[in-house]
Amino acid sequence: MGDQNLSRLVSPRSVAVLGASDNPQSIGGRAVRNLLEFSAYAGGVYLVNPAREIVAGRRSWPDIESLPEIPDLVVVAVPAAAAVAALERCGQLGVRFAVLFTSGFGEGGGEGREYADRLLKIVESTGMRILGPNCPGLCNINQRIGFTFSPSFRNDLSAGPVGLATQGGGLGRNIMQSMDRGVGIGLWASTGNELDLQVADFIHYMAGKEDIRVIVALLEGIKDGPRFMRAARYAARIGKPVVAFKLGHSDYGRRAAQSHTASLTGSADINSAVFRQLGVVEVDDIDELIDTAWLLSRGLPNQMKPKIAVYCSSGGTAALAADAIGLAGIELAQFSAPTSEILGCNLPAYAAIANPVDTTTAVLKDMSIIDRTLIAVCNDPEVSLVLYPMALDYGDVTEATVRSIIKVNSESRVPIIPVWMSDRQGPGYQLLAASGLPPIRSIGKAVKAIKRWIDYGSWQKEGKREFMPKMLSAPEFVIEDAPSVMGEFQAKRWLRHSGIEIPRCEIAASPEAAISIASKLGYPVVAKVVGEDILHKSDVGGVRLGLASDCDLENAWNEIHANVQSSLPETHIDGILIEAMAPSGGLEMLIGLSRDPVMGLIITCGLGGVYVEVFKDVSRRMLPVDYEQASAMLKELRCYPLLTGMRGQPRRDIAALCHLLVKVSDFAVEHLNSLSEMDLNPVWVGREGQGAYPLDAVIVGWGLDARAAPLACRDGEN
C-alpha cells in the first residue's frame, strides 16, 4: 500500500457513478449534478442505476459489468451492503479507485465491521484503493472536477496553490469557505473513516504535484504513524511545506475525535515533537491553517532571521502590531537612510516614520502618499515582509487604500500581508479577496502566521539537518501483552552491560554485607530498598542518602526496613542496594523513553528530580539521535542556562550528557521491540569533566526477564 500515485483518482480518464439518481436531494443525485453541471470534467462519465434507463438525460447502465470500458474510478452512492458487493466486482474487473460516500462501516459496530473487513480484503487482493467510507469525497478544484455529493461544491470553486486533506467533511468545508476571503484551494480530499487511503497518502501525493505549493492537513487522529512520517519526510525532501492541525490536546478532544472517526490519538506533546522534527508546521486552531498556509504559499525566501516592517495609518494600530511582534520574538527592520528620507519627505511631521510606520490619517486626503511610501518600505534592504493592518473600514477611502496595497504588492520584491481587523467587510475587503490577497482577520493571528513562516525557514536551514537516516521510532508491531517492569538494580545492570555508565553498586542481604560493600565503594554511600513490588522507593521511605559511616549505614538499614514494612506490610524486601554517592552539587536532569501508540518510541530529556512534574521542561525526538541532535535537544530546554552556567553556577558536563543521550538512543534502537518505557531520573550531571550518569532507572517492556537473567547480581562483581 505504499503506492502514492493517486493521479487516476484525482483525475481519472473515466468514472462510473453507482447509485446515480435524478432526485436532487439524494446523495446520488447530488453527486451526478456536481459532476455533470458544476464540473468541467472531460473524461467519460457512466451513470449506473439498474432501476432507470435514463438519468440526468443520459443513458443509465444496469451495472458495472455492462459498461463499455473499465473506468479508472467508481463513485459509490449506494447503501453499505450493495456498495460492498459492487466494489468486490469492481475490484475483480480492475477498477483502480473508489470514492465511497456511504456511512455504516463500523462507526456503529455490528455488520458494519464485517463490511469494512470485506472492503479491506478488496484493497489487499485487487489493489483497488478506496477513499472513505463515510466521507463527502474529493474536489479537484484546479481542474474543476467534483466527485462529491456536497451541495456546497458549486460555491467553492476558487482554484489555487493550497492542497487540503482532512478526515471530516464539516471542518474541511469550513476551510474551503476561506475561498470567500480570497484563498485558492486546488484539491481537497476528505478521507472519512480512512479504511484505506489516509490523509498521509494525500500529503504524499500532493507533495509531488506542481500545482500544489503548500499542503494543509487537518487530522482528528493519525491511523498509521509510520505512513504519516514517510509522507511528511517526502514532502520535506521536496521542500513543500505541510501545515497541520491535529485534534487531541485534551482528554475531551481525544474522546470526541475517537467517537467521530474512530481515530487513535497519541500524546499531543509527542505528536508536536514529531511534527517539529519533520518540519510539519503545527497550528493551534483551524483558522490558523489557512493564515499560515497562504503565507507559505507566497514563496517567501528562507532567511535565518527575517525582519519585518509594519505600515498603517493609525498610531494605536501601529503600537498594537509592534507589541504583538515584540512579544512573539520577531524583529522589526531598521530602515536604511534612503527609506527614512522618502518617508520623511512624503509624510507629515507628526507621522511615525520609523518602523512601525504610522502615516496618520494624512493619507485620507492624498492617497498617492501610500503608493510612494509603501513601496519605499517594501524596497528597504532589511525588510523581508510588510504587515499592513487596517483597523477600521472607512468605505471608499479604505477601498482606495486597498487598491494601493494591491498595486504596490504587485511591484514589490517582498510580500505585503494585509490584516482586516474590522467586523465591517466593505468593498475594500471584497477587493482584497478578489485580488488574491486574502486578509488575515487579526493582528494576533497574522503575527502567529509570520512566526510560523520564520520558524519554518529556520527548520529548513537547521532542523532539516537533524533528519533521521532511518525511521526507527515507529511501532513495527501490535502489542497485545501487558509489559512488565524492571526495577532499579536489574535495569542499571542491563544499562551497564550495554555500555552506559552507572554509579558502582551492589545488593546487600544483611547489614554486615552492606558495610562490607560500602567499604569497597568508599563512603559516602546511598542505600535504596530493592523489591519487586516497590516502584516508588522514595514514597515509602526506602531511600537514604549521604551515609558517611558504618553507623549511618546500619541506622539506614533499620530505618528503611521499618519504613517499607509500615507502608507496604505485605511486600517482600529483596535486599538493600548500596551505591557510591554522586558528588554533591550535581544538576539533576532526566532521560526517558516512551512508546506512543501512533508515533512509536520517543526519547525525552529534561530537567529532572522533582522539577519535571512542576515545570515539564522537556524536549523530545524520534529515534535515533546522534550527538548533534542530542545537543539540539538540550538547547531547546528552558533550563539550558543551568547547563551552560549562570549567576555563579558552574558549567556542566554537557558533552557527557549528550553522549549519554546518544547511548540511550542506541540502547533503545537495539531493543526497539522490547521497550515500552524507560525512566532515568535523576541523571546526575557534574561539572565539566565530571561526567553524567543515571542515579535511578526503571525499564518497562516485554520479555525483560529473559534479558535480565544473565545479568543477575553475582557477589563481588563490581
Place this chain on the structure above:
Amino acid sequence: MGDQNLSRLVSPRSVAVLGASDNPQSIGGRAVRNLLEFSAYAGGVYLVNPAREIVAGRRSWPDIESLPEIPDLVVVAVPAAAAVAALERCGQLGVRFAVLFTSGFGEGGGEGREYADRLLKIVESTGMRILGPNCPGLCNINQRIGFTFSPSFRNDLSAGPVGLATQGGGLGRNIMQSMDRGVGIGLWASTGNELDLQVADFIHYMAGKEDIRVIVALLEGIKDGPRFMRAARYAARIGKPVVAFKLGHSDYGRRAAQSHTASLTGSADINSAVFRQLGVVEVDDIDELIDTAWLLSRGLPNQMKPKIAVYCSSGGTAALAADAIGLAGIELAQFSAPTSEILGCNLPAYAAIANPVDTTTAVLKDMSIIDRTLIAVCNDPEVSLVLYPMALDYGDVTEATVRSIIKVNSESRVPIIPVWMSDRQGPGYQLLAASGLPPIRSIGKAVKAIKRWIDYGSWQKEGKREFMPKMLSAPEFVIEDAPSVMGEFQAKRWLRHSGIEIPRCEIAASPEAAISIASKLGYPVVAKVVGEDILHKSDVGGVRLGLASDCDLENAWNEIHANVQSSLPETHIDGILIEAMAPSGGLEMLIGLSRDPVMGLIITCGLGGVYVEVFKDVSRRMLPVDYEQASAMLKELRCYPLLTGMRGQPRRDIAALCHLLVKVSDFAVEHLNSLSEMDLNPVWVGREGQGAYPLDAVIVGWGLDARAAPLACRDGEN
C-alpha cells in the same frame, strides 16, 4: 479632580461648537453635521464662527461670550492657539466641559507643550474638565448624540449595554464596528492625549450608569495608576465588569505606544497582576475585548465551577470544541437522564448524544430536531452555557438553524453562544447580528471568552475578598533622584531591626575575627565578601558555603580575597560576612519588592535561587498583603507542590513563609517612600516548624544611608 460626574459632558443640556463650518470635509463641518443630522440631540446647540452669520442654516454666533446662555459643553474644532484662548474664556464663564479635537499639544514638543500647560491651568483654576486634546471625541449612542468629527459616526449607531473607553481613535472605531456583528455599544469616549480626563475617569463614570452593563477599556498606557485603581475598585464594588486590553507587552509595543500618545507603560507582568487583583478582565488581543464583554453583558449567574455544553451538527467541530474546552481546563457538563433521553429519541442512532452533542447532518432534513433537542440541552440542570459552533455556511439551511438558535435562546435559562467559523457570512450570519446574538469568530476565541467569564466569576466569589482595605502601593510622589543600593549586611540588619528574622551573622575584618565569630555561631558557616561596589558576590567568587572548620574558614578567607581582587582589582573589600549556615535540604524561594512607575510598589514571591531566571515562576500583589493573601500568592505558583510536598519531598513551613511575606509587606508599607526595590533571594524555607528566612538581601531606595546608620555593625552585637 476626583469628581467623576461626567453627566453634563455625556448628556449636556446645551452645547456650543467652536469652529462650526459648512465645509463638509473640515473637522468643524463634520462635527456640526454629526450633531445636527445624525444625532437625536434635544438640547440647545450654538454654532460659533466669527466669520459667518449662518452655518448649516442656523444662526452663527461670533464668540462664546455672546451666547444667550452658558453651555454645559463646548466642542472645539479650531487650531491650537485659538482653542487655548477660547477655552480660557470658557473656563472663566463657567463652562463645565470641553471636547478638544485639535492636535498639536505637546505630542511634538515646542509651543504645543506651552499650550498644554495653559490648558492644565484652566482645569485647575476653573474646574472645567477637558476631553482630549488629539481625540475624535465622544459618542453617546444610547441617546444618539455625537460630539465627534468622525465620518463613521453615522454608521455606528447600535445602542447597547457595552461602555467603551479608549485612548486612540482608530482602535476605538475598530471596536465600534463590531456593531456589524450585532454588538451594541452605549457610549464611547476617546481620551486622546489624556491631558485631563483619562480612560479611568470614564470607567468610574460608566460604573455608575444603569444603561452600561460591561465596561471595555483599551489602554496604550496608564497615566495615573492610583486613579485607574480607584476607578477599577469602584466598578468592582458596584459589580460591573471591566474588560481591558493594555498595550506594552514588549519593548517594541512600549516604544510605539509612547510615541503615539506619550503614555508611560510600566511592566506588563505587574500590570496584569494588578488587573487580576482588582478583578479587571484582561484580554490578549483587541478582538477578544468584545467577545468577552458581550458574554459578560449577558448577565450570567456567577458559579464557582460552571459546566458547559457543546451542541453542533458536525463531528469534527464537536471534537474541535471539546478539545479546546479541555485544554482550557473548563468542564463539560454531564447530561442528566432526561436530557439524554430526549436527545436519544430525537437524534439518529449514529449521532453523538453525550456532551459534546453532534446531531449529524440529520438536522438538515428536519430542522425541528434542533428546537426539540437544543432546549433540552439548555434545560439540563448541570449546564450553565451552551456553545454552538457552526463550521460552515450552508446558506438557507444555516439561516434556518440560526432561527432555531434565536428561538431557543429566547426561551432558555442559560445563554447560547454561537460561533460562526466560516469566512462565508451569508444570511444566517446577518440574522444573528440583527438579533443581538453576535457570533464569535472562532472556537478558540469563544473558549477564551468563556474561560474569562469563569475566571471573573471565581474572582467575584474569592478574589474580591482579597481586596485591599487601603490603597498603598500607588506611587505618591515623583521620584527625581537616582536611588542608592544597600548591600547584604546593612539590609539584613535593617530587616532584623524591623522584626524580620535573618540568620545570625557578623562582619569579620581579619581571619582571626572570622574564626572567633564562627566559634560563636557554630560550624558550618558561610563566608561572603562585603564591599560597597560588590553587588553580585557569587559572580566574583565572593561566597563560600558549608565551611566546617577553622581551617576551611581560613582557606575561604584567602580564596575570596584572591577571587575578588582578580575580578575587581579596583574594589575595596570592607570585610567578610560570617553567617550561620542554613540546614541543608531547604527549598529556595524568593520575596521581592519592585516599584512600577505606574502601579507603585508591588510585592513578588516565587521559586528562588537560579530557577527564578529560568522559569520566572512568581506571583505578585499590590501592598499590603495579609496572611490570607500571602497564602493565595503561594497557591498561584506552579511550584506550589514543592511547598506542600510531593514525590517523597517533605512538606515545607508554608505558615512561616506566609508570615514572612506579611512582615515584608508591613516593612514595605512602613518605608513606602524610601523603597525602590528589594530582593530577598534565596529565602530559605525549611520543613514544617523549621521556619523561613532570607539568606541574602539587597535593598534599593532613597535616603537609605540615614536609615542604615544607627544599625551599623557593632562588634559582638549578635
